Each structure stands twice: as C-alpha cells, then as structure tokens.
Amino acid sequence: MSQQQSGGAPAVDFKLIRPKNYFANERTFISWLQLAVTMGGLGLALLNFGGDGIRVRISAFVFETGALGLIVYAYTMFWHRAERLRRGERGTWDDRFIPIVVVIFFIFATAVNFGLTFHKKAYTPPLDNLSVVTMSWGSKAR
Numbered sequence: 001m002s003q004q005q006s007g008g009a010p011a012v013d014f015k016l017i018r019p020k021n022y023f024a025n026e027r028t029f030i031s032w033l034q035l036a037v038t039m040g041g042l043g044l045a046l047l048n049f050g051g052d053g054i055r056v057r058i059s060a061f062v063f064e065t066g067a068l069g070l071i072v073y074a075y076t077m078f079w080h081r082a083e084r085l086r087r088g089e090r091g092t093w094d095d096r097f098i099p100i101v102v103v104i105f106f107i108f109a110t111a112v113n114f115g116l117t118f119h120k121k122a123y124t125p126p127l128d129n130l131s132v133v134t135m136s137w138g139s140k141a142r
Helices: 019-049 054-087 098-122
Strands: none
Touching (some): 019 054, 019 098, 054 098
C-alpha cells in the first residue's frame, strides 16, 4: 500500500524518472543544434557565394566558429542535464545567459560581415599614371 500525505493524496517521489523530462532535454538539444546548423549554413553560403578574398573568409570563419561553439555548448548541456535527471536533482533548468550571448554573437558576426563588405566597396585602388585597363584583351588605353 502506498504512503499517503495528510490530505489523502499519494506522496510524490521526486526521484522518479519521467520520460517527458528526457524528451524535453532532447528537444532542447535538437533546438540548439538547429540554430548551430543555421549558423554553419550562413558561413558556408558566405564561402561559396561571397566571392574571393580574405574579407569573405574572415566573415565565414566568424560564423563557423560560432556554430562550432554552439554545438559544443549544446552537447555539454545535454549531458549535464541528463546526469541531473538521472540523479533526480531538483532546481532550475533554464539557461538565462547563453541565449543572450548567442544574440550578441549574431549581432557581432553580422556587423563584421557588413563592415568588411562595405569596407571592400569603399576602397578603390590608386590608378597608375591615370591609365585605365580596358576590357578588350587586357590592353591599356592610351
């Protein structure tokens, strides 16, 4: 016969492992991975369609580094929370710091990308003795 509290309700065993908690942990992990794949896709799109040059590679590197960091974070938090679930720990499960860091990182990475793009368009190389290279056979106009 189960133990009952004073009100007639059964006693709650907080050490009980509930599958819904594990599934919630997995959903959170998959959600973070989706965001990381999106960031990685932005970096790969920059590399493939952004043209040549160091500016594009720097922007892509920033996005790819952020994506890898997010994957590492998601993996470690998934296993940390799974261990807490196995031990039956109680407490807060929310994460208030990392989502703010991710938003700030997106703003930073986008600013780097725009800054390098506009810097590239604003720069015009100096002309050598005002000579202009024409498009026909690479000869110089005289």
